Amino acid sequence: MARTIEVQPISGALGAEIVGVDLAGELSNEAFDAVHRAFLDHHVIFFRDQNNLTPEKHKAFGRRFGTLNVHPYVKGMDGHPEILEIIKEPEEKTNFGGGWHTDMSFLEEPALGSILHAIEVPPCGGDTLWANQHMAYDALSDGLKQTLGGLTAIHSAKGEYGPKGQSAHNRQSMDTTMAPDAPEFEHPVVRTHPETGRKGLYVNPAFTMHFKGWTRRESRPLLNYLFEHCRQEQFTCRFRWEAGSVAFWDNRSTWHFALNDYQGHRRHMRRVTVNGDRPF
Known part of the structure; x- marks a missing residue:
């Protein structure tokens, strides 16, 4: 099976489309190794026409990479607490993930990766962007x-999931808990990827609060510089969704941004998140 798998890069910075894989089927070890290699090489990989990917199969694919996360502040899908139903109805103004971020960096052991399956997409708009944080580091x-x-750096969900945070407002479709007293965890600003050994920046606008031992005011100028630097166009790729498309990205080496440019249309996605380990 691995001999039929094609890996087609979509940009010079990161991202590749994988052709010849049915995620609803049983991946052989050889095929899994090819997918895993592409994941490490390209940081985010895409699969088209995965319309037969049931919630059970979605979770099964994620478990090939590790245990699955149950989000502490967003209620999961009925019967499948490991799956987030990310829905934006036509009348809603705010979307989930509508700003540059790294999933779950507010945990002591942040996510390894996230696997997003498109169920229903708008006729246009709703693309997602990713940014390569190894390239961002290398350019410094x-x-x-x-x-x-x-x-x-100190990471916490208390800003994003607090009373004024984007993730706690204006989404009737998602059951979100406000977390003004969310815990804080320390992570290195420069992270070493546990599988490739590459260094990358590990701060993000959503969850990085300040540097350890620095005040927020002292931290802000340098954090703002890094936030601007990390999302430069030459570090990014962009993916246009179709119903049945799947994206699997490495949260240890990327940021991502879900564009909110499809007002008046419905968008329905399902996300499984693979647990990771403590950054070093």
């Missing part, structure tokens, strides 16, 4: 790399 000066290598 040696002096700034040295400075950042000694820093730790």
